[in-house]
Amino acid sequence: MLKFAFRNFGRSTAGFMSKTPFSMLPIKRTDIFQEVCQQLENLLNSGQLQVGDKLPSERELSESFGVSRSSIRQALKVFEAAGRIETRVGSGTFLVEKRLDSATAGNLNEMLSQGVNKDLMQHLIAARTAVERAVFEAYAVKANKGSIRVLKELIDENAQDKTANDEFEENAGLDLSFEAKVAELAGNPILSAMQRQIHQLWTQAWRIYGFVPESRETLHQEHCAIIEALASKNTPRVIDLVVQHVDKEVL
Secondary structure, eight states, X not given: OHHHHTSOOSOSSSTTOOOOBOOOEEOTTHHHHHHHHHXXXXXXXXXXXXXXXXXXXXXXXXXXXXXXXXXXXXXXXXXXXTTSEEEXXXXXXXXXXXXXXXXXXXXXXXXHHTOOOHHHHHHHHHHHHHHHHHHHHHHHTTOOHHHHHHHHHHHHHHHXXXXXXXXXXXXXXXXXXXXXXXXXXXXXXXXXXXXXXXXXXXXXXXXXHTEESSOHHHHHXXXXXXXXXXXXXXXXXXXXXXXXXXXXXXX
């Protein structure tokens, strides 16, 4: 399965047609957003929290960092999408994943420290396309009505979850919770681990680049189309849509 998933990075049935460009929405108030994310990342990496530990509340983080709760909420979404933390309704937010191992993290940080340009982003897009393609192919063969309903509920919740006064609303384009849930449902721990690493690098690189790839509305529409193909058991269509969803052009 993996051999198939990692070949032919272009459209699986559409040949070599030109790629659709990302919408490329600028991150407003980039300096504040970056600072909030950096402070949260410092907390997660500080050793004060172990896997399974509960994070301070949004209110406590807001007071500690000196920013609005909506800023905290959006930053938490970025790290949740990358698989670092998990929000449990009625319980709070918990650390579920350590940062990448030191060797991997060092290599990736060195790449990012040299600058995030169009070439690096296209390499990252190719890598993520390969991983997501493998994840969705693994899930497509075992998808059922119950798990598809879970995915529908997730994307509907994401579509409705607006921050106060739309602050940092554009950063919803870094939400990868749908893809992460598909990996969880696929049940392949190796693919899940690979995806988490790619997601961490993806969110970090786009933040440095100063853009988010797509709007909340575009992501929702594309996710809906993928779910529809999953429900109809049309695996080739699923793979086509996943590739089109990720493998776009950076302008």
